[in-house]
Amino acid sequence: MSTRIPAGTAAPRLTLYSALRRIHLGVALIAVCTAGVSLTALGVTALRVYAEHNLHLVARSIAYTLEAPVVFHDQAATGDTLGVIAASEDIARATVFDRDNQVLAEWKRPDPQRFTGLRYAIGELLTTGAAEQPIIHEAQQVGLLRVTADPGNLLHFLLRGVLGLLGCLLLTAVGAHYLSSRMLVHIVEPLRNLMRVAHAVRSERDFAQRTPPAHIEELNALGEDFNGLLDELQTWQNQLQHENRSLAHRANHDALTGLLNRAAFEEILELAVRTAAAKQGYAALLYLDSDAFKDINDRFGHAAGDAVLVAIAQRIRGSLRGSDVVARLGGDEFAVLVASLRAPHDAIQVAEHVLLAMQAPITLPDGSSVGASVSIGLAVFPVHAQGSQALLHAADAAMYGAKRRSGGIWQSAEPCLEAVS
Numbered sequence: 001m002s003t004r005i006p007a008g009t010a011a012p013r014l015t016l017y018s019a020l021r022r023i024h025l026g027v028a029l030i031a032v033c034t035a036g037v038s039l040t041a042l043g044v045t046a047l048r049v050y051a052e053h054n055l056h057l058v059a060r061s062i063a064y065t066l067e068a069p070v071v072f073h074d075q076a077a078t079g080d081t082l083g084v085i086a087a088s089e090d091i092a093r094a095t096v097f098d099r100d101n102q103v104l105a106e107w108k109r110p111d112p113q114r115f116t117g118l119r120y121a122i123g124e125l126l127t128t129g130a131a132e133q134p135i136i137h138e139a140q141q142v143g144l145l146r147v148t149a150d151p152g153n154l155l156h157f158l159l160r161g162v163l164g165l166l167g168c169l170l171l172t173a174v175g176a177h178y179l180s181s182r183m184l185v186h187i188v189e190p191l192r193n194l195m196r197v198a199h200a201v202r203s204e205r206d207f208a209q210r211t212p213p214a215h216i217e218e219l220n221a222l223g224e225d226f227n228g229l230l231d232e233l234q235t236w237q238n239q240l241q242h243e244n245r246s247l248a249h250r251a252n253h254d255a256l257t258g259l260l261n262r263a264a265f266e267e268i269l270e271l272a273v274r275t276a277a278a279k280q281g282y283a284a285l286l287y288l289d290s291d292a293f294k295d296i297n298d299r300f301g302h303a304a305g306d307a308v309l310v311a312i313a314q315r316i317r318g319s320l321r322g323s324d325v326v327a328r329l330g331g332d333e334f335a336v337l338v339a340s341l342r343a344p345h346d347a348i349q350v351a352e353h354v355l356l357a358m359q360a361p362i363t364l365p366d367g368s369s370v371g372a373s374v375s376i377g378l379a380v381f382p383v384h385a386q387g388s389q390a391l392l393h394a395a396d397a398a399m400y401g402a403k404r405r406s407g408g409i410w411q412s413a414e415p416c417l418e419a420v421s
Contacts, residue, residue: 020187024180028173036169043161052131055149058089059133063145066096070135070143073098079105092150096135098143109150190214190223197226207234254328256306257313265327265335270388272325272339273381283339284347286354287377287395288316290332291407296370304364308372311362319357320350334374335395344380345417351376351410358408373408375399384413 062085069077078096086094086107096105135143190211197209207230211223252264260268269285276283290312297305309332316334317326325337338350354376361369377399385391394413402411 020184021180024184025177028176028180032169032173032176035172036165039165040162043165044158047158051149051151054090055131055147056133058091059131059145059147062086062089062094062147063133063135066143066145067135067137070096070098070104071137073104075104079107082107086147090150090153091147093130093148095146096143097146099141101144104143186215187219190216190219194223194226197230201230201233205237207237257310257328259313259317259334260325260327262327262329265325265329265337266388266392268325269337269392272337273388273391276339276381282341282344282346282383283337283381283391284341284344284350285379285381285391285395286336286338286347286351286410287329287379287392287399288312288334288336288354288374289399289403291373291375291403292371293332296372300364300366300368300370304366304370307365308362308370312358312372312374315357316354319353324350335392341380344383347378347380348410348412348417351378355408355410375402375407376410377402377413378410378417379413380417383415383417 062082065085066078066081069081082094082096082105087109091107092109094107095103098104130146130148133145133147134141135145193211193214197211200206200209210227210230214220214223252260254261272283275281290308293305293308296308309328312332312334313326313328316336320326320336320338323339325339327335327337329335336350336354338347341347354374358372358374362372363369377395377397379385379391379395379398381388381391384394398411398413402409405411
C-alpha cells in the first residue's frame with residue numbers, strides 16, 4: 001500500500017552523501033557483475049576447448065588400444081578392453097563400430113538418476129558433442145570409435161572456479177565499497193563543514209567559525225576561499241560594531257565633556273523617578289549653572305570657555321559617587337541625578353561636595369587662572385515634584401533662585417530642605 005505525502009508537505013530531500021553512495025555502489029555492482037560474467041564466459045570457453053581437445057586425445061588412445069580386437073572382430077575382448085580403458089578416463093559413453101558400421105561393443109558409465117540431467121546439461125555446455133576416431137590397421141579403417149565426455153570432473157572444477165571467482169568478486173566489492181566510502185567522506189565532510197559554518201554565520205552571526213583543511217585540493221581551496229571571506233566579514237562586522245558603539249556614544253554623550261547629553265539624561269531621570277516611586281524611595285536632582293562662564297568666554301575666548309566647561313565637568317564627576325549620573329544639559333548648564341537616597345536632606349551633602357570642589361581656581365590654556373563657581377538648584381522626588389519633568393523644572397527654578405541671591409551657593413526648591421547637623 002503506497003503512502004501519500006500530504007499536500008503542501010515537501011518530500012524529504014536526498015542528501016549528497018546518499019546520492020553519491022548510490023551512484024558509487026551502482027557503478028561498483030555493474031563493474032563487478034560485468035567482470036564476473038566476462039571471467040565466467042572466458043573460463044567456460046577455455047574449459048570447453050580443453051575438454052574437446054582432451055576428448056580427442058582419449059579417443060585416439062582408446063582407438064589405438066582397440067585395434068587388435070576390432071581386427072579379429074572379438075566382441076568380448078573389445079568390450080573388456082573398452083571398459084577397462086574408458087573407466088579410467090573422463091568418458092560417459094563409448095561405442096565401437098566395425099567396418100560395416102555395426103555396434104561391436106559399447107560401454108556406459110553408471111550415473112545416479114538425480115545427476116543425469118545435470119551432467120547432460122554440463123556436457124552440452126562444455127563439449128561440442130561426441131568425438132569420433134577411426135580405428136586404423138595397416139592404413140585401412142577397420143572400425144570407428146565414438147566417445148562422449150563425462151563432465152563430472154569438469155563440473156567439480158567449474159564449481160570450485162566459480163566459488164573462487166565469487167570470493168574474489170566479493171573481496172573486490174568490499175574493497176571498492178571501502179574505498180568508495182573513504183572517498184565519499186573526503187568529498188562530503190568538507191561540504192558538511194562548509195554548511196555548518198555557513199549556518200552558524202547566518203543564524204548566530206558567529207564570524208569566528210572556520211572550516212578545517214580538506215584532503216581534496218579543490219575542496220581545500222574552496223574552504224580557504226570561504227575562510228578568507230569569513231575573515232573579511234569578521235573585519236567588517238567588528239568595524240560596524242565599533243562604528244555603532246561610537247554612534248551610540250555620540251548620540252547619548254556631549255562631545256566636549258564626555259558627559260551624558262540632555263536627551264539621554266532625561267531618559268535616565270524618568271527611569272529613576274519610576275524606580276523611586278515603585279520602591280517608595282527618594283531621588284534628588286541637582287541643576288548647576290556656571291556663574292562666570294559668559295564673562296570668561298568673552299574675555300579669554302572660546303578655547304578658554306571650553307577648558308572651563310571641561311574642568312567643571314571633571315570636578316563635578318570627581319565629587320560624586322560612581323552610581324550618580326552627571327550630564328551637560330547645554331551651554332554652561334549641568335545636572336546631577338542622585339538615586340536611592342535614604343532621606344531628602346542627604347542631597348544637601350552632595351550639593352555641598354560639588355560646591356567645595358569648585359572653590360579652587362581653574363587654569364586656562366594660556367596659564368592664567370580664573371574662578372568658576374556654580375549655582376545649584378536642588379529638588380527631591382517626591383518632595384518637590386511627582387514626575388521627572390516637574391522635578392527638572394523645580395530644580396531649574398531653584399538654581400535661578402540661588403543665582404539671584406549671590407551665586408556659588410545651593411538652594412532648595414519649595415518646600416525648603418534644611419541640612420541636618
